[in-house]
Amino acid sequence: MAHIQIENLSITYQSPQDGKPFVAVDSVNLTIDQGEFVTIVGSSGCGKSSMLMAIDGLIAKEGRVLVNGREVNAPGPERAMVFQEFALMPWRSVLQNVLFGLELQRWKGGDRIKRARHYVNLVGLSGFEDYYPHQLSGGMRQRVGIARALAVDPEILLMDEPFGALDAQTRDVMGDELLKIWDREKKTALFVTHSIDEAIFLGDRVVVMQKGPGRIKVVIKIDFPRPRAVELRDEPEFATYRRRIRDLLSTEVQELQRIKEDSHG
Amino acid sequence: MADSAPKAGRDVSSFSADSRWHKPVVGLISVGLFLAVWEMAPRLGWIDPFYTSAPARMYSVGLEVFQSGELMENIRVSLVEFCWGFALALLAGIPLGLLLGTNATARALLDPLVTALYCMPRLALLPVIIMWLGIGMESKVVVVLIGAVLPIIVNTMAGIREVDPNWARAAVSFGASRLDVFVKVLLPGSVPAVLTGVRLGLGRGILGVVIAEMYVSVAGVGHLIVTYGAAMRVDHLVFYSMLVSVFGFAAVTAVGKVEERLQSWRGD
Amino acid sequence: MVIFARFKSFWLGTLSFAVLLVLWESLVRLGWINPFLTSSPTDIAVHFVRQTQSGELSVNLGVSLLEFALGFGGAVVAGILMGILMGWYRLLEYTLEPFVWFLYSAPLIAFYPLFVIWLGLGAPTVIAITFLFSYAPILVNTASGVKTVDKELLRAAISFGARRSDLFFKVVLPASVPMVMAGLRLGVGRALLGVVVAELFGATAGLGYSINYYGALMQTTDMFVSLVVILVLGVGFTQGVAMLEHRFDSWRVGHEQ
Numbered sequence: 001m002a003h004i005q006i007e008n009l010s011i012t013y014q015s016p017q018d019g020k021p022f023v024a025v026d027s028v029n030l031t032i033d034q035g036e037f038v039t040i041v042g043s044s045g046c047g048k049s050s051m052l053m054a055i056d057g058l059i060a061k062e063g064r065v066l067v068n069g070r071e072v073n074a075p076g077p078e079r080a081m082v083f084q085e086f087a088l089m090p091w092r093s094v095l096q097n098v099l100f101g102l103e104l105q106r107w108k109g110g111d112r113i114k115r116a117r118h119y120v121n122l123v124g125l126s127g128f129e130d131y132y133p134h135q136l137s138g139g140m141r142q143r144v145g146i147a148r149a150l151a152v153d154p155e156i157l158l159m160d161e162p163f164g165a166l167d168a169q170t171r172d173v174m175g176d177e178l179l180k181i182w183d184r185e186k187k188t189a190l191f192v193t194h195s196i197d198e199a200i201f202l203g204d205r206v207v208v209m210q211k212g213p214g215r216i217k218v219v220i221k222i223d224f225p226r227p228r229a230v231e232l233r234d235e236p237e238f239a240t241y242r243r244r245i246r247d248l249l250s251t252e253v254q255e256l257q258r259i260k261e262d263s264h265g
Numbered sequence: 266m267a268d269s270a271p272k273a274g275r276d277v278s279s280f281s282a283d284s285r286w287h288k289p290v291v292g293l294i295s296v297g298l299f300l301a302v303w304e305m306a307p308r309l310g311w312i313d314p315f316y317t318s319a320p321a322r323m324y325s326v327g328l329e330v331f332q333s334g335e336l337m338e339n340i341r342v343s344l345v346e347f348c349w350g351f352a353l354a355l356l357a358g359i360p361l362g363l364l365l366g367t368n369a370t371a372r373a374l375l376d377p378l379v380t381a382l383y384c385m386p387r388l389a390l391l392p393v394i395i396m397w398l399g400i401g402m403e404s405k406v407v408v409v410l411i412g413a414v415l416p417i418i419v420n421t422m423a424g425i426r427e428v429d430p431n432w433a434r435a436a437v438s439f440g441a442s443r444l445d446v447f448v449k450v451l452l453p454g455s456v457p458a459v460l461t462g463v464r465l466g467l468g469r470g471i472l473g474v475v476i477a478e479m480y481v482s483v484a485g486v487g488h489l490i491v492t493y494g495a496a497m498r499v500d501h502l503v504f505y506s507m508l509v510s511v512f513g514f515a516a517v518t519a520v521g522k523v524e525e526r527l528q529s530w531r532g533d
Numbered sequence: 534m535v536i537f538a539r540f541k542s543f544w545l546g547t548l549s550f551a552v553l554l555v556l557w558e559s560l561v562r563l564g565w566i567n568p569f570l571t572s573s574p575t576d577i578a579v580h581f582v583r584q585t586q587s588g589e590l591s592v593n594l595g596v597s598l599l600e601f602a603l604g605f606g607g608a609v610v611a612g613i614l615m616g617i618l619m620g621w622y623r624l625l626e627y628t629l630e631p632f633v634w635f636l637y638s639a640p641l642i643a644f645y646p647l648f649v650i651w652l653g654l655g656a657p658t659v660i661a662i663t664f665l666f667s668y669a670p671i672l673v674n675t676a677s678g679v680k681t682v683d684k685e686l687l688r689a690a691i692s693f694g695a696r697r698s699d700l701f702f703k704v705v706l707p708a709s710v711p712m713v714m715a716g717l718r719l720g721v722g723r724a725l726l727g728v729v730v731a732e733l734f735g736a737t738a739g740l741g742y743s744i745n746y747y748g749a750l751m752q753t754t755d756m757f758v759s760l761v762v763i764l765v766l767g768v769g770f771t772q773g774v775a776m777l778e779h780r781f782d783s784w785r786v787g788h789e790q
């Protein structure tokens with residue numbers, strides 16, 4: 001059953017310099033099933049963050065986003081976002097930041113603090129509950145953002161490069177951990193990443209986006225059974241997926257290069 | 266602040282910049298409205314014009330005192346006092362700030378003294394200064410000086426100390442001498458902070474000359490303000506009060522603009 | 534921050550104060566400067582005790598502090614409230630901004646005689662001047678704190694279902710605390726200046742009044758007693774607010790350096 005349905009989604013910004021309209025995302029159509037894990041790759045500036053924010057209802061858009069068949073235009077408790085720039089409240093400690101979403105949603109289901117602690121532990125930050133964001137490393141901050149989103153128990157996780165600030169090892173561990181949570185709590189996930197491997201390893205499908213304006217280029221179905229183990233990355237099929245996506249992304253880079261040279265020459 | 270759920274996108278974007286003319290136009294309208302109310306309220310009998318005067322009267326008063334020569338003569342007196350005091354403040358304040366910013370020993374010895382004086386309302390010294398220097402021009406010059414010099418010292422010092430040490434290191438690695446570092450890195454690097462000091466000092470200096478003249482003097486705009494105040498001649502009083510205020514406002518704003526310009530050149 | 538005394542410089546600073554006092558005293562004792570004009574530290578100490586015992590000092594200090602509390606307290610309340618409104622509602626900001634900057638940078642003391650005509654000579658005028666002196670910096674800083682709240686944070690809060698009141702109380706307000714504190718630090722010095730200057734011009738009690746009174750009588754030592762008290766108040770208030778500022782500010786990145 002379709003959990004998220006994106007119909008003709010376009011996002012237009014006003015350029016800060018001359019106020020002219022700038023199309024960041026152009027007529028995107030995508031249907032995501034209940035419990036599906038969809039990853040998004042695409043070069044920088046192709047509108048991935050914009051798309052996620054539009055789905056969350058944070059920015060103005062054209063077209064429609066339906067969740068469980070109902071059109072959404074504002075944030076709701078069934079969706080939670082992990083922000084690319086963390087967006088932690090600097091005056092709140094780790095624990096208080098994880099509590100933030102629970103407070104805002106007037107969480108009724110039992111002990112908030114216990115729940116927050118649980119997710120702080122889950123992302124591997126036990127012992128850092130009372131630290132403030134400026135006392136944490138980039139990767140730790142991002143994990144606070146993940147815990148904050150998980151804590152409000154959303155049906156849909158919108159994750160904007162949540163592992164972007166992590167080192168390769170932690171990244172793998174966190175990815176593994178995320179898959180477990182996703183599987184256990186039956187979430188639907190939309191996950192933006194710049195790592196092709198990560199996109200393949202995590203995703204049921206990989207959405208490859210292109211730039212200028214941001215569009216979906218192809219959606220690639222990843223036919224690996226779950227649960228997936230790290231060794232999967234050494235399989236020949238994995239390499240095939242990897243090459244295919246890399247080619248898709250690099251042709252785009254070449255095309256852009258050409259366009260640029262043409263317009264200069 | 267109604268407690269409704271914010272609509273998509275709008276709430277965040279409403280904090281962003283809007284069109285450029287919006288702000289000055291609204292500002293002009295509101296100042297215009299203020300002047301209109303000030304002018305009309307006494308005419309409509311809402312308030313007693315004796316207490317507030319009115320903008321139109323400012324014009325006739327201005328013309329009168331200009332023609333009698335009173336205006337220019339007293340402005341000259343005040344300006345001369347102010348300029349002397351402020352020039353001395355710049356001459357003393359910037360070098361002293363540079364010294365305190367670059368020399369740790371000097372700073373350790375003088376910083377607490379400077380900070381103490383910086384924190385205290387120095388205009389409280391006014392009666393003492395008058396006692397020492399009399400009611401003439403000298404006391405006004407000194408009041409302007411002590412008002413203006415401390416913000417200049419403190420900000421120059423802070424400016425030198427906040428110059429990125431990496432710049433100095435980079436310069437040294439290219440073979441710069443200590444003098445080079447001072448002239449080519451520290452000095453230009455601290456210009457914005459010095460300007461901040463100048464702006465704050467300017468405000469303090471203008472306040473100083475006005476207060477000193479109002480306290481005791483034989484000429485100057487401040488002198489006119491108390492004289493007309495004591496005589497309850499509100500039109501003249503308001504004229505000179507506005508004159509001084511607008512001058513202070515304009516001078517401080519002008520330096521503020523230069524400061525802003527400089528900051529945007531540097532891109533931070 | 535220059536304001537925060539570092540430990541080592543504290544002792545060096547104390548030393549330089551001590552040297553200054555000893556020098557002052559010696560020059561007077563040696564007859565090189567005229568104590569009639571400069572008084573001397575020991576004389577000031579003696580008169581300080583005398584004024585304290587007679588109760589004169591506590592009366593003047595009490596009056597000044599009361600006027601300060603009312604004027605500055607009013608400016609804090611009104612400045613923060615108005616600053617929040619101006620930071621939140623842009624039309625209000627644009628409407629009032631010219632007046633606020635005028636209040637900020639004009640030598641408002643020029644309106645003193647007008648206040649005397651409106652409010653009479655004495656405490657009400659002193660309080661009004663104190664208020665006016667310190668209102669603008671508090672307001673301006675509060676407004677800019679509210680206005681410059683990180684949009685990412687607002688966005689995150691909205692994403693987690695913040696209502697408008699949540700945005701205000703859970704994001705905008707805590708985020709602008711450091712700026713409000715900076716405004717208080719700027720305002721407190723100006724408020725003290727307002728009290729003292731307004732008292733110099735016309736009052737029946739207070740530290741400024743005392744300076745003016747003894748100035749007219751050419752009693753230098755008694756003037757200096759009040760000056761010393763004012764110096765201590767100035768340093769104390771500013772340092773107090775700076776410490777408060779530092780405490781509220783500890784979460785701000787890079788503040789420690």
Ligand SMILES: Nc1ncnc2c1ncn2[C@@H]1O[C@H](COP(=O)(O)OP(=O)(O)OP(=O)(O)O)[C@@H](O)[C@H]1O
Nearest residue numbers: 013014015016024043044045046047048049050051
């Ligand atoms: N508030 C804004 N105003 C104007 N243009 C914007 C705004 N936000 C984003 N853009 C533009 O929209 C385009 C897409 O931005 P977006 O942040 O969605 O890209 P992205 O795919 O997430 O990039 P990255 O991988 O670097 O995070 C960019 O060209 C960007 O300059």
Ligand SMILES: [Mg+2]
Nearest residue numbers: 048049084160
């Ligand atoms: Mg992005």
